[in-house]
Amino acid sequence: MSHAFVEVQQAAKRFPGIKGSPDLTVFENVSFQLQKGEFVCIIGHSGCGKSTIMNALAGLDSLSEGAMIMDGREIGGPSLKRGVVFQNYSLLPWLTALDNVRFGVRARWKEWKESQVTDHSLQYLEMVGLKEVVMRKPAQLSGGMRQRVSIARAFATKPELLLLDEPFGALDALTRGVIQDELLKIWSQDRQTVFMITHDVDEAILLADRIFLMTNGPEARIAEAVEIDLPRPRSRGEIVKHPHFYTLRNYLVDFLVNRASELRTAPQDRRGLHYPRSVNPVAEASASVTFRKADAQASAPPKLVTVTPKESHHG
Amino acid sequence: MDRTTTEWKLNLNTRATLLTVLLLIVGLGLWEGLNRAPILGGAGAELSEYELLMGGADETARVPPPSAIFERAWVELSNPFYDAGPNDKGIGIQLGYSLYRVLTGYLMAAAIAIPVGFLIGMSPLMYRALNPYIQVLRPISPLAWMPLALFIIRDAEASAIFVIFICSIWPMLLNTAFGVAGVRDDWVNVARTHELSPLKTAFKVILPAAAPTILTGMRISIGIAWLVIVAAEMLVGGTGIGYYVWNEWNNLDLTSVIFAILVIGVVGMLLDLALSSIARLVTYQE
Numbered sequence: 001m002s003h004a005f006v007e008v009q010q011a012a013k014r015f016p017g018i019k020g021s022p023d024l025t026v027f028e029n030v031s032f033q034l035q036k037g038e039f040v041c042i043i044g045h046s047g048c049g050k051s052t053i054m055n056a057l058a059g060l061d062s063l064s065e066g067a068m069i070m071d072g073r074e075i076g077g078p079s080l081k082r083g084v085v086f087q088n089y090s091l092l093p094w095l096t097a098l099d100n101v102r103f104g105v106r107a108r109w110k111e112w113k114e115s116q117v118t119d120h121s122l123q124y125l126e127m128v129g130l131k132e133v134v135m136r137k138p139a140q141l142s143g144g145m146r147q148r149v150s151i152a153r154a155f156a157t158k159p160e161l162l163l164l165d166e167p168f169g170a171l172d173a174l175t176r177g178v179i180q181d182e183l184l185k186i187w188s189q190d191r192q193t194v195f196m197i198t199h200d201v202d203e204a205i206l207l208a209d210r211i212f213l214m215t216n217g218p219e220a221r222i223a224e225a226v227e228i229d230l231p232r233p234r235s236r237g238e239i240v241k242h243p244h245f246y247t248l249r250n251y252l253v254d255f256l257v258n259r260a261s262e263l264r265t266a267p268q269d270r271r272g273l274h275y276p277r278s279v280n281p282v283a284e285a286s287a288s289v290t291f292r293k294a295d296a297q298a299s300a301p302p303k304l305v306t307v308t309p310k311e312s313h314h315g
Numbered sequence: 316m317d318r319t320t321t322e323w324k325l326n327l328n329t330r331a332t333l334l335t336v337l338l339l340i341v342g343l344g345l346w347e348g349l350n351r352a353p354i355l356g357g358a359g360a361e362l363s364e365y366e367l368l369m370g371g372a373d374e375t376a377r378v379p380p381p382s383a384i385f386e387r388a389w390v391e392l393s394n395p396f397y398d399a400g401p402n403d404k405g406i407g408i409q410l411g412y413s414l415y416r417v418l419t420g421y422l423m424a425a426a427i428a429i430p431v432g433f434l435i436g437m438s439p440l441m442y443r444a445l446n447p448y449i450q451v452l453r454p455i456s457p458l459a460w461m462p463l464a465l466f467i468i469r470d471a472e473a474s475a476i477f478v479i480f481i482c483s484i485w486p487m488l489l490n491t492a493f494g495v496a497g498v499r500d501d502w503v504n505v506a507r508t509h510e511l512s513p514l515k516t517a518f519k520v521i522l523p524a525a526a527p528t529i530l531t532g533m534r535i536s537i538g539i540a541w542l543v544i545v546a547a548e549m550l551v552g553g554t555g556i557g558y559y560v561w562n563e564w565n566n567l568d569l570t571s572v573i574f575a576i577l578v579i580g581v582v583g584m585l586l587d588l589a590l591s592s593i594a595r596l597v598t599y600q601e
Contacts, residue, residue, distance in 0.1 A: 060504055078507040090501040094523045094599035103519070107509035139600035157509075 004033035005193055006057070006161060009273060011066030013052050026052060027220040030066070031275050032212060034161070039187065039194045041204035042222070043252065044214025045260055050197045054165050057195065058084045070161060080108050083159030087166040089146040091138040097149045098134040101125055101156050108157040124156040125149070127189075128182050144175035148182065155186050164196035168203065177236050180206060188233060201252045205230070206239055212276060213255050215263045223263050225276040226252065244282045251281035343381045350380040379570040387570045388577075402562060404554070406578060412554040414582070416472075416547075417540045420479025424536065428484045429529065432491025433517065436525070442492065449488065457482035457543045461550055471551040478547045483536035490532025494525030526597035534590040541583045556582075 012028035027049040034040055044050050055061035057068060059078035068075040070082070083104075084090075091100045101121035106112070112120075125134050128148040138146050147167055154162055167183075168176040180203060187194060198204050204211045211226045230242055239245055395407030435442045457478045464474035498521050506516040548557025556579055563571035 058508060060507060078504075078510065080508075080510050082508070084504075084508050086501060086504070088501060090505050092502060092505065092520065092523070093601050094526075094597070103505075104509055107511060137599065 005036040005038075005071060006034035006195075007067075007069040008032050008053075008057075009067050009069075011053065011056065011063050011068065013049055013056075014064040025219045026217050027214075028065070029274060030220075030222050031273055032222055032225070033275065034193055034195060036193055037191045039196070039207055039209045040212060041196045041198050041208040041210075042212040042214060043198060043201065043204055043256065044220065045216050045256070048214045048217040048220035050214060051165055054084075054163050054195065054197055057161070058082055058163050060084075080157060081159055082161045082163060083154035083157055085147075085150050085154045085162070085164045085167045087169045089138070089143075089150045091146055091149055091153075093138050096135050096137055097125065097130060097141065097145075098122065100138070100149055101153045104153040104157045121152075121156055124152040124186075127155075127186050128152045128179075142175075144171050144179060147171060148179060151179070151183060151186070155190070155192075158190060158192070160193065162192050162194045162196075164194065166197045166199065169199065176200075176203070181236060183207065184234065201249055201256070204228075204252070205245065205248055206234055206236060211252065213252070213260070215259075216261045222276040223259075224255070224279045227278065227280045229280070229282070247282050247285050251279075251285075346378075347380045347382060350377055379573065383570050384573050384577075387574050391571075391574060401553075404559075406556075406559070406575070409554060409556045409559040410578065410582060413544050413548060413556040416475050416555065417479055417537075417544050417586075420476040421483045421537060421540050423476075424480045424484040425487055425533065428487035428532075428536075429491050432488045432529070432532075433495050433521075435488070435492040436495025437521075442496070449485065453485045453489075455481075457539075458546055458550065461547065465551075471553060475544070475547045475551050475555075479540045479544060482543045483540040486535040486539065487529070487532040490535070491525065491529045494528025494532075495521055497528070498524040523597065523599075527594065527599070530590065530594035530597055534587060534594060537586050537590055538583065541579075541586055545579060 009031045010028075011030040013026045014023040014028075015026065017023050026047075030049075030053060042050050042053070052061055052063075056063050057070075057075060059075055059082065075082075091097075092103065095103060098118070098121055101124060102117050105117045105121050109117070122131070122134065125131060128151055130145060130148055130152070133141060133145065138149070141149065147170075151167065154164075168179060171179065184207065194207075196207065198207075205228055208228050211228060212222045213224045213226060215221050215223050226248070228248060230239060230244060230248075391406045395405045395410075397403075397405040398408060431445075435445055460478055460481050461474060464477045465471065468474050468477060502520050502524055503516070506520045511519065544555065545557035545560065548555035549561045552558050552561070556575060560572055560575045560579075563569075563575065
């Protein structure tokens with residue numbers, strides 16, 4: 001029945017309870033679809049199971065229930081079709097930056113000649129601005145540079161789905177901004193499907209087509225899928241000037257601060273397959289004047305909170 | 316700051332070297348001086364009553380002075396490979412025999428310890444199954460195996476090699492297992508997401524990741540093997556540096572014994588240096 005590129009249906013992760021206490025459900029009834037070429041970010045507080053969902057998509061972890069299908073095939077283990085960038089870079093410390101990228105490229109195209117592997121790797125390292133330091137080992141690179149190598153390695157293997165697990169979480173704000181721009185640049189070339197975990201609302205708005213919002217665990221759900229229809233190409237400098245930016249931002253912050261802990265979607269979605277409600281805060285905001293009274297209970301209109309742009313981390 | 320630090324380091328190194336040389340000179344000087352037989356009535360030195368009675372200390376056997384040892388070292392080292400029959404071979408030949416035994420036993424141990432260590436490190440089941448054997452066998456003094464080895468193998472030469480084998484296997488085995496088990500999951504996940512085969516994962520990720528720990532085990536092993544070979548050769552006899560020491564003791568030639576002790580020390584140091592320089596090649600910074 002699934003026609004989307006990636007289809008996740010009623011995924012759940014439970015851990016057995018200690019000494020007869022009931023099982024701990026981290027999340028359940030998580031269903032969503034990713035379209036080909038889409039950039040999706042997922043935001044939620046720690047402990048809601050974002051990383052588990054991502055690792056399951058990567059094939060590194062297993063779910064307790066539910067199915068994950070990519071391109072018509074069930075995800076049963078790790079695959080070169082799915083590239084992963086981990087928060088802690090996961091570079092092999094005994095290899096140079098170039099050899100780390102070559103490691104991925106050679107695994108992807110086993111029939112390639114050495115020179116071809118090197119050229120291809122260098123091309124991607126150049127794209128993330130590391131041409132000068134390709135012979136350095138990870139220990140000789142800064143955190144930002146290491147994550148760039150990791151991104152180059154992931155993109156160089158041209159996976160059909162890229163999974164980014166909080167790739168900029170350990171970086172300072174300035175470096176993060178620069179690498180976000182590089183990520184957009186490298187992504188706009190091949191337009192791979194990207195699924196990314198982040199804690200940074202601004203980052204999500206800058207990068208994503210859609211943002212999945214998760215309620216707090218245990219028994220977390222993906223509650224809403226917020227559409228970000230800001231025009232591309234986007235840049236950090238320009239995007240904040242867009243009239244819809246703060247509408248989106250306030251909506252997301254409000255969700256994380258207030259609604260993530262209150263919202264319980266369990267009663268409605270236990271009935272069966274239930275995709276997250278698609279939300280367009282911009283459209284809702286402009287329509288809310290007329291909507292508000294009629295629809296007050298079914299979909300609470302976004303409560304706008306005012307925050308200064310500096311306050312960018314939640315969770 | 317950097318500059319001053321470097322200068323300080325250089326300074327420290329130079330001073331350490333100077334101190335080393337000074338200690339050597341003082342040590343050798345004292346040794347030489349205290350060993351000289353007192354000259355009767357010479358230079359106004361007063362002799363004790365006992366010494367007067369004994370006519371000096373000439374008749375007591377004493378530890379030879381450094382000068383005699385240097386002299387012996389010069390003689391031995393200027394012709395290290397002569398062979399004048401079973402009990403009179405050059406120091407080079409004796410060392411050759413010992414090194415041959417050590418390296419043969421050691422390499423055989425490595426050939427078994429590293430693959431088995433890999434297996435133990437990768438599989439918690441094998442670790443738990445084999446751990447009791449390792450814990451019992453490991454503390455056994457390698458020389459305790461000697462009678463059994465002689466009985467089973469019926470060859471002194473091979474028994475010595477077996478003793479080296481059995482003593483150098485444990486540190487390599489345990490360090491390999493420890494290193495392999497401690498490879499970070501992140502790196503294994505990198506291999507998994509790149510669809511590397513188990514064999515490629517072992518060689519491209521786990522081996523380089525565990526190499527520093529494995530090399531540490533190999534370094535400990537070679538040290539132990541070199542310690543044990545002297546004792547083993549004293550037992551089995553015939554050839555080797557250990558036999559040389561024992562043979563010279565039977566000849567009451569302490570000069571040669573001390574010379575051999577120094578040679579054992581120097582060769583042991585060189586073996587350790589060789590392995591530590593290999594270890595430096597595979598060490599990485601996280």
